[in-house]
Each structure stands twice: as C-alpha cells, then as structure tokens.
Amino acid sequence: MKLCDLHTHSNNSFDAQNTVEEMCESAIKSGLYAVAITDHCEAPMIGYGTKCEYGNFDELIPKSISDAFAAKKKYAGKLKVLCGIELGEPMHDIELTKRALAYGASDFTLASVHNLKGMSDFYFIDYSKVNVDEILKLYFDELAETATFQHFDSLAHLTYPLRYIKAKTGKIPNLSAFKKQIDDIFKILIKNNKALEINVSGLFKDLKSTLPGQELVSRFKELGGKYITVGTDSHSVDFVGKGIREGIEVAKKAGFSNFTIYENHIPILIPISD
Numbered sequence: 001m002k003l004c005d006l007h008t009h010s011n012n013s014f015d016a017q018n019t020v021e022e023m024c025e026s027a028i029k030s031g032l033y034a035v036a037i038t039d040h041c042e043a044p045m046i047g048y049g050t051k052c053e054y055g056n057f058d059e060l061i062p063k064s065i066s067d068a069f070a071a072k073k074k075y076a077g078k079l080k081v082l083c084g085i086e087l088g089e090p091m092h093d094i095e096l097t098k099r100a101l102a103y104g105a106s107d108f109t110l111a112s113v114h115n116l117k118g119m120s121d122f123y124f125i126d127y128s129k130v131n132v133d134e135i136l137k138l139y140f141d142e143l144a145e146t147a148t149f150q151h152f153d154s155l156a157h158l159t160y161p162l163r164y165i166k167a168k169t170g171k172i173p174n175l176s177a178f179k180k181q182i183d184d185i186f187k188i189l190i191k192n193n194k195a196l197e198i199n200v201s202g203l204f205k206d207l208k209s210t211l212p213g214q215e216l217v218s219r220f221k222e223l224g225g226k227y228i229t230v231g232t233d234s235h236s237v238d239f240v241g242k243g244i245r246e247g248i249e250v251a252k253k254a255g256f257s258n259f260t261i262y263e264n265h266i267p268i269l270i271p272i273s274d
C-alpha cells in the first residue's frame with residue numbers, strides 16, 4: 001500500500017526541529033510514498049510580524065514553500081513531496097488569512113483551530129479553572145465556522161482539545177453532548193467536498209487514540225464523507241510516517257476503501273489495501 005503522511009512540520013514551524021530535507025529523508029526511510037510539509041501559519045498572528053512569538057510568518061511560510069518545492073525536485077522518483085500549510089484559525093481575521101494564502105502556490109491546506117477567539121492555545125489552558133463542556137461547545141462552534149471556509153482541503157485534528165484535556169486532567173470528556181454540533185461540522189465538510197483528517201499523533205500520547213477516534217470517523221462516513229487524509233503531525237524526524245498504517249486502519253474500519261492526497265489542491269484517491 002502507498003503510505004502517505006499528510007501532516008508534518010519542518011523547522012520553518014516555531015515548534016519543530018528538522019529541515020524539510022531531513023523530514024523527507026526520514027519519510028523515505030519509513031517507506032512512505034508521499035509526505036506533505038504543512039508548517040504552521042497562525043493566520044491571526046501574521047500581523048505581529050517580527051514581534052510574533054511564533055516567528056515571522058511573512059518569512060517562515062515563503063521559506064517553507066520554497067524548501068518544499070526544492071525537495072519536490074530533489075526527491076522526484078523516490079518520494080512525492082507535497083507543499084502544504086497548516087492554516088490556524090483562518091476565520092479569526094479574514095484579511096490576514098488572505099495574506100497567508102497569497103504567500104505562494106501550494107498543494108494542500110490543512111485548516112485548524114488551536115485556540116478560541118481571544119483565548120490562548122488549548123495547550124496552555126488550566127482545565128481546573130474552566131468549564132470544560134463550555135470550552136468544547138465554543139470550540140465546535142468555531143470549527144463549524146472554519147468548515148465553511150472555502151480555501152482549505154482537510155480539517156485537521158477535529159478533537160484537538162482532548163489531547164490536552166486528557167494529558168492535564170487524566171480524563172477524556174464524553175463527546176455525546178456535542179453529537180449534533182459534530183454532525184453539523186461533518187455535513188458542512190461533505191457539502192463542500194472537504195476532507196476530514198485522521199491525525200495519528202494521539203496514538204503515542206496520553207490520548208491513545210487518533211484525533212478524531214474511530215466512532216467519529218465512522219460517523220463521518222455514515223453521513224456521506226468522501227475524503228480522508230491521514231497525518232502524523234510530526235514535529236521531528238522521529239515521528240514521520242509513525243502510525244500512518246493505524247490511521248488508515250481506522251479509515252478502513254469506518255468503511256473507506258481509499259484515503260486522499262492532494263496535488264495542486266486536487267484530491268487523488270489512494271486505494272486502501274492490506
């Protein structure tokens with residue numbers, strides 16, 4: 001089977017260590033068919049320029065794009081390198097989001113929500129001081145709004161807050177109260193021909209599950225979901241490709257016979273085989 005990792009970060013992301021070439025070498029070693037470099041671009045933070053705590057996106061993203069295109073050429077015939085971007089909070093500031101999209105041509109855009117409007121990243125929240133259900137309700141509202149955005153291909157890590165809620169409280173919140181909200185997100189994705197990401201990073205952390213987990217991926221399929229992307233969200237060479245087979249297995253169990261990669265934002269179906 002052609003294994004593909006559609007979510008990786010190079011050192012053009014503030015929180016990752018390795019160069020695009022090192023990530024590609026690791027992908028080849030892991031036997032991958034394709035890898036997408038999807039460096040962070042937190043849209044509402046672009047305006048801070050050189051004062052942005054996550055680095056200057058006006059420099060980082062054009063560099064990420066040019067590194068990915070150079071790797072595409074260098075590894076042609078050995079590895080399909082896809083130039084991507086992880087666009088954070090695209091609905092928080094549409095003008096800055098437009099600036100992000102104008103940095104250069106890419107193959108693939110992941111959309112994600114790492115923080116609610118006016119709040120810090122879910123990673124930094126003290127869950128003993130907040131109403132977790134309230135935060136989750138707001139999160140899924142924002143995700144539904146994000147799903148209506150036209151200029152992305154796949155919605156990243158649907159259950160992102162669970163990564164940190166489990167790590168910091170030891171408990172995984174029951175999502176049954178959010179079933180309707182999540183169904184609505186899926187219906188928007190399906191109507192707009194967007195993909196749902198199976199992010200396998202949680203398999204190796206406290207969560208011990210993909211984001212989202214089996215039940216929600218199956219629900220996406222049940223509602224008519226067509227496109228699935230699978231990504232490790234690796235921030236170093238050690239995780240490139242790790243868990244991709246398990247992620248594909250979740251898609252298969254949900255009833256998908258293909259997963260998807262994107263070239264020039266056009267979905268290409270890759271058959272799931274044993």
Ligand SMILES: [Zn+2]
Binds near residue numbers: 112114156157
């Ligand atoms: Zn993310």
Ligand SMILES: [Zn+2]
Binds near residue numbers: 007009086233
């Ligand atoms: Zn990521």
